[in-house]
Amino acid sequence: MLTVPYSLANCFTLIARSDIFLREMRQPAYIALYEKRELQRRIEILGEILTDCCLCPRACKVNRFAGEKGYCQAGADAMISSAFPHFGEEPPLVGSHGSGTIFLTRCNLRCVFCQNYDISHLGEGTRISSSELAQHMIGLQRRGCHNINFVTPTHYVPQIVAALPKAVELGLKVPLVYNCGGYESVEVIKLLDGIIDIYMPDAKFSREGEAASYCNAPDYPQVLQEVLLEMHRQVGDLMLDEQGIAYQGLLIRHLVMPHGVAGTKEIMSFIARQLSANSYVNIMDQYRPLYRAGEYQEIDRRISSLEYREAIEIAKGEGLHRGF
Secondary structure, three states: OOOHHHHHHHHHHHHHHHHHHHHHOOOOOOHHHHHHHHHHHHHHHHHHHHHOOOOOOOOOOHHHHHHOOOOOOOOOOOEEEEEEEOOOOOOOHHOOOEEEEEEEEOOOOOOOOOOOOOHOOOOOEEEEEEEHHHHHHHHHHHOOOOOOEEOOOOHHHHHHHHHHHHHHOOOOOOOOEEEOOOOOOOHHHHOOOOOOOOOEEEEEOOOHHHHHHHOOOOOHHHHHHHHHHHHHHOOOOEEEEEEEOOEEEEEEEEEOHHHOOOOOHHHHHHHHHHHOOEEEEEEOOOOOOOOOHOHHHHHHOOOOOOHHHHHHHHHHHOOOOEEE
């Protein structure tokens, strides 16, 4: 019979305990909130907001339970257009089995160049209950998805959070990704503290003029900065496990646009200096002049390879080094 030396046996025990500790440490925070019944309190607070809606900075103050609709045109029930394992997201989200992406309809920004305008502007989708949404989450987890990725969740935060208790009871245990346009209510984001594991906001514009022209939100730059600070306070820099899969943190997207209208320099400077030089920033080159972009001469073309390389150099010049 082979006898394992005592010191080696101790080593195996420590490794096993370490693995257990890491799994517990990486357990999504919403599970703890559910167990403490804090999740139920957040559900009640968020639900009340729908009677006088101020889920985003537009603060339309409509009663969505009474059938009233504001700027985003969303009603009292959540609507989704699709739910599937997505392999086109960032590598730390996709891994080997995909990001469990749930595309929600409507949007509070409604950019004139939107690539998903049929979903965000036209509202193509299916109305869904909280119980059905929980079932979608579990279905994606069972398919091996590394996370549940809510695309444009801003105007459906109460409905999403209301679905979590059922999902937890069914065994949900993967991180939640908040994939948004960056135009958020800081107060609502604070209510998501301990619920969302990974924030993935767009950083679209750094100047009021462009934000006003392309998404009718001149306050977008200021709102974005406040939102990024709060998100980073909650989850910090993006953290990856041993397989390179994200389990917590902030992942920022920046779409490079023609003629520098996105204000890349200012955005990269803010991220590096006010958040962290270790921030994970996906600098994207896939801008296309879709929807109503043809009405605006300065954005009625794709970006050049030079414009994209310049954006990368700007980020590097600010000391950023992750994500591109």
